[in-house]
Amino acid sequence: MITTDILIIGAGPTGLFTVFEAGLLKLKCHLIDALPQAGGQCSEIYPKKPIYDIPAYPEILAGDLTHKLLEQCKQFEPGFTLGERAETIDKQEDGSFIVTTNKGTKHHAPVVAIAGGLGSFEPRKPLIDNIASFEDKGVEYIIKDPEIYRDKKVVIAGGGDSALDWSIFLSDVASEVTLIHRRSEFRGHLDSVEKVQELKNQGKIKLITPAEVINVVGHHKVDAVVVKETSDKHIHKEYEIVCDHFIPLFGLSPKLGPIANWGLEIEKNAIVVNNALDYQTNIPGIYAIGDVNTYPGKLKLILCGFHEATLMCQSAYQIINPGKRYVLKYTTVAGIDGFDGTRKEAPKAVVKKID
Amino acid sequence: MMEQDINIKITDREGVIHEILAPTDMAMNLMEVVRSYEIAPEGTIGICGGMAMCASCQCYVLSDTKLPEMQDDEEAMLSEAFDVKDNSRLGCQIQMTPDMEGLEVELAPES
Numbered sequence: 001m002i003t004t005d006i007l008i009i010g011a012g013p014t015g016l017f018t019v020f021e022a023g024l025l026k027l028k029c030h031l032i033d034a035l036p037q038a039g040g041q042c043s044e045i046y047p048k049k050p051i052y053d054i055p056a057y058p059e060i061l062a063g064d065l066t067h068k069l070l071e072q073c074k075q076f077e078p079g080f081t082l083g084e085r086a087e088t089i090d091k092q093e094d095g096s097f098i099v100t101t102n103k104g105t106k107h108h109a110p111v112v113a114i115a116g117g118l119g120s121f122e123p124r125k126p127l128i129d130n131i132a133s134f135e136d137k138g139v140e141y142i143i144k145d146p147e148i149y150r151d152k153k154v155v156i157a158g159g160g161d162s163a164l165d166w167s168i169f170l171s172d173v174a175s176e177v178t179l180i181h182r183r184s185e186f187r188g189h190l191d192s193v194e195k196v197q198e199l200k201n202q203g204k205i206k207l208i209t210p211a212e213v214i215n216v217v218g219h220h221k222v223d224a225v226v227v228k229e230t231s232d233k234h235i236h237k238e239y240e241i242v243c244d245h246f247i248p249l250f251g252l253s254p255k256l257g258p259i260a261n262w263g264l265e266i267e268k269n270a271i272v273v274n275n276a277l278d279y280q281t282n283i284p285g286i287y288a289i290g291d292v293n294t295y296p297g298k299l300k301l302i303l304c305g306f307h308e309a310t311l312m313c314q315s316a317y318q319i320i321n322p323g324k325r326y327v328l329k330y331t332t333v334a335g336i337d338g339f340d341g342t343r344k345e346a347p348k349a350v351v352k353k354i355d
Numbered sequence: 356m357m358e359q360d361i362n363i364k365i366t367d368r369e370g371v372i373h374e375i376l377a378p379t380d381m382a383m384n385l386m387e388v389v390r391s392y393e394i395a396p397e398g399t400i401g402i403c404g405g406m407a408m409c410a411s412c413q414c415y416v417l418s419d420t421k422l423p424e425m426q427d428d429e430e431a432m433l434s435e436a437f438d439v440k441d442n443s444r445l446g447c448q449i450q451m452t453p454d455m456e457g458l459e460v461e462l463a464p465e466s
Contacts, residue, residue: 045403118398124466127437159435187431250435253409253466254402269398294397 002079004030006316007099007109009086009259012040014290014305015115016069016078021313023076024331027320028339030079030107032086032099034120039066041117044252055303065302075338081105083144085120087258095285111285111316114264114271115305116292118254126157126248131216138222139246148245149174155225155241157213158249159183164192166249171204178206178241180213180227213246214238222246262286270294278315279308285319287312361453366417366461367394379451385460386412386446399465405447410436412446413463420458422449437466 006022008015011033019029037043039062047063054060060068084101089112091097096110123141125131131139143149143166154174156167159181165188167179179196186193199205208229215226217240224240231237256269264281265272271288273279275295279287289312290305298304317326335345360376365388367373377388386401389412403409407428413436416422422444425433429448433439443463449455 041403045408046406049406118402124437159431181434183431183434185431185434187428187435250437251409253411254398256398268393269396 001098002030002081002105002107004028004079004107004109005320006030006111006113006313007032007097007107008113008115009033009099010040010115010117010290010292011035011038011080011082012115012117012290012305013042013065013069013302014117014309015040015113016066016073017306018113018115018289018309018313019073019076019078020069021310022316023073023339024329024336025313025317025326027313027317028078029076030081030109032081032084032101032107034083034085034122036083038070038080038082039063041254042066044121051302053301053303075336075340075342075344077339081107085257089262089286091283091285097285110320111287113309113312113316114259114281114286114288114292115290115309116256116259116288118269118291119256119259120254121252122255122257123248124250124253126213126250128214128216131248134216134218134222134246137220138218138244139216139248141248143247146170146173151175152244153242154178154245154247155180155213155243156247156249157181158251159186160249160251161188161192162251163249164188164196166247167205168192168195168199171199174245176206176243177204178208178243180208180211182210182212184209213248216246256292259292264288267294270298277311279312280315287316359453361451361456361458363388363455363457364418364459365389365392365394365414366459368462368464377451377455379453379455383451384447385414385449385451385458388451389446389462395462395465400462401447403447407432407445407448410445411465413438413443414446414460415440415463416442416444416458416460418457418459420455422455422458436463438463 005027006029008031011031022029042062050059084103086099087102088100097112099107150173153176155178157180171177200207211227211229213225214228217224224242225246228238271293273288273293279289281288289308291300359380363377365373400411402411429445
């Protein structure tokens with residue numbers, strides 16, 4: 001059981017800044033995120049895109065913002081449960097909560113802050129009728145352990161970075177890699193596209209375009225996929241490719257998911273909170289901050305998430321330390337004492353006589 | 356009706372037709388017009404914010420209105436999206452302009 005003061009669901013910008021604000025109040029945080037890395041949408045969807053409305057940053061790349069936020073909260077030693085989705089929440093008799101992930105990891109905290117953005121990112125599944133019956137029997141939408149493909153025949157479908165990058169990686173692991181895409185053009189980093197071209201020329205990746213996987217064949221496990229290939233003259237041919245694994249990589253889309261069943265008041269796919277006070281939900285002790293919440297006049301902006309996180313931490317302090325006195329301290333005045341023993345503070349003024 | 360507004364027709368994912376006025380002077384795209392009228396639920400459209408990176412604003416163009424030409428990133432995204440037809444476009448890549456008066460589109464299913 002992982003125990004912490006504030007359990008944050010979602011490691012995007014709002015969740016990461018919460019760690020900093022909580023740290024100033026000597027509250028420890030742990031974050032859960034369905035993605036394998038921190039940063040949320042900023043890392044998953046648009047790491048290379050610039051953001052222009054972060055105060056004091058005329059321009060910052062979304063990926064760089066994530067790095068800065070991680071650096072800013074580092075001394076407060078946040079814990080992370082990554083690659084797991086928060087599934088259930090159980091309120092304990094003492095008012096605290098136990099949150100369990102889809103992999104069974106349990107987290108115990110007096111305060112839960114949902115900073116889940118648009119929800120947890122789930123793979124987009126292609127519209128193939130019988131595909132569901134082959135899930136985990138040779139069909140995988142996310143590659144977790146590349147070793148399971150060693151010396152296997154693998155078919156990858158998709159035209160983006162993940163399809164390209166995994167084709168490259170698995171060409172050294174699998175016995176056979178076939179990449180199938182609806183078009184001959186791929187969208188990805190230039191070096192990935194060039195590398196796939198090179199591996200294709202060497203015969204290490206078999207490329208089939210423009211084509212689509214339209215069916216999965218097998219008994220209890222994947223034996224082959226049916227490919228529909230379109231030639232220039234609009235002539236289609238259909239044939240089977242024998243394989244052990246079919247990996248469709250069509251990106252991820254966020255879904256509110258299990259959080260929607262936690263008994264929270266939901267409106268327009270977002271969690272209703274009290275914005276006049278502290279961004280608490282209808283369940284005391286559970287807060288919702290950032291893009292995941294809604295209230296009159298809500299704006300889904302990173303900078304608004306930062307503000308919400310700050311007010312939320314003050315309210316969480318009262319739950320965790322009932323009746324304990326506290327006044328806001330400015331970091332410039334008080335400095336920052338990290339949980340790792342580090343201290344940051346303003347340099348002392350020089351007091352010296354001028355003759 | 357403001358001078359710069361245009362009439363457009365949007366069929367939502369349930370098949371209901373909405374006849375609405377779209378401003379052309381606020382740098383709005385079709386995805387944003389749909390959101391401003393809440394024709395698709397929040398969180399199901401415009402997920403990437405309008406960067407042609409998610410296809411949640413895919414729509415089928417029903418009228419023969421002249422639209423801006425498709426750029427590489429829109430074409431690439433549509434090649435990875437589902438339920439794509441010959442008349443598919445990403446709403447976020449269609450800026451509202453006065454010559455789009457009478458535009459008719461249908462929202463593609465949520466995916």
